[in-house]
Amino acid sequence: MRITLVGSRHFGVTTLNMLREHHVTLVRAVVHDGEDRLAAAARAAGIEVVVQADPKLVTAAEIAPDTDLIVTAHSHARVSREALAASRLGGIGYHPSLLPRHRGIAAVEWTIKEGDPIAGGSIYHLADRMDAGAIAAQDWVFVKKGETARELWERALAPLGLRLLAQVIDYGKVNGSLPAKVQDEQFATKAPNLSPGKH
Template identity: 80%
Template sequence: MRITLVGSRHFGVTTLNMLRQHGVDIVRVVVADAEDRLAAAAKAAGIEVIVQADPRLVVASEIAAGTDLIVTAHSHARIGEDALAAARFGGIGYHPSLLPRHRGIAAVEWTIKEGDPIAGGTVYHLADRMDAGAIAAQEWCFVKKGETARELWERALAPLGQKLLGEVIDYAKAHHALPAKPQDEQFATNAPNLPK
């Protein structure tokens, strides 16, 4: 299984390490910022690093030749249709909500703001619409009373993302396909950035 990883920051690094433990070939790492810690971790591991020409969009030329699957980990860039078509199985990402609830950049913050007693994470197929692709894996967790978005992310949602991404990777390796269940649009909500 040949993977192009698109991401950033701590979650990108932990995803890189998790993928290496799952015995896949990470053929390229794509970042928006050459100084990002994911770029440094990939270079240290001898993995090719490419910096996106447009920080908001990943294009086909930035995906490594022969990629089976694109995995995103804390990337705010859209993966273009041409880029998805360049990978045999397209792409998957992790979203820290029970999609279709809280689609958008501030999912964890909206989970807290809305007072949701239950949160969760979703590995989903990357699609033209943000956070709207079919669900590959999903799991829930409780939200502690008084917990902040950061505390919820660090305690439960980030580790859940690593677990779910690993399960989907293992499934893809075993079955040469990805699980896919369409999202139910009637339950979709948006989680746009909150003002500071």
């Protein structure tokens, strides 16, 4: 399976490492910033790096030829419909909530703010609407009392994301397709940025 990875930062790097151990062919890393640590890790591993022309959008030209699957990991860019069409199985991303709950950039912070006793993660199909594509895999974790968003992410949600991504990719390798369960819109909630101006 040939994968184009779109991402950044620490989760991008840990996803890259998981994919390299997973007997898939990582053909390209697409980053919004050529100095990002994912770009450095990809170059060190001999993987082609492409810097997005527009940091908010991934275009079809930026997806490697003959890509089977686009995987996003800590990317805030929208993967265009044309880019998804350039990949045999489209694209998947990890969202650290039980979608459709907490759609948006600050899902973990909203989990804490709302006092949710349970958090979770979802692998979802990339679609036109942010975090609204069909679910490929989902699992949940307990939230510890007094835990911060960062602690919850590092303790439970980042490892869960890697495990679920691996599970979906394994399914795709065996079946040549990915699971897809449509989200139930009646349960959708928004998780916009809690600190305006900061990103």
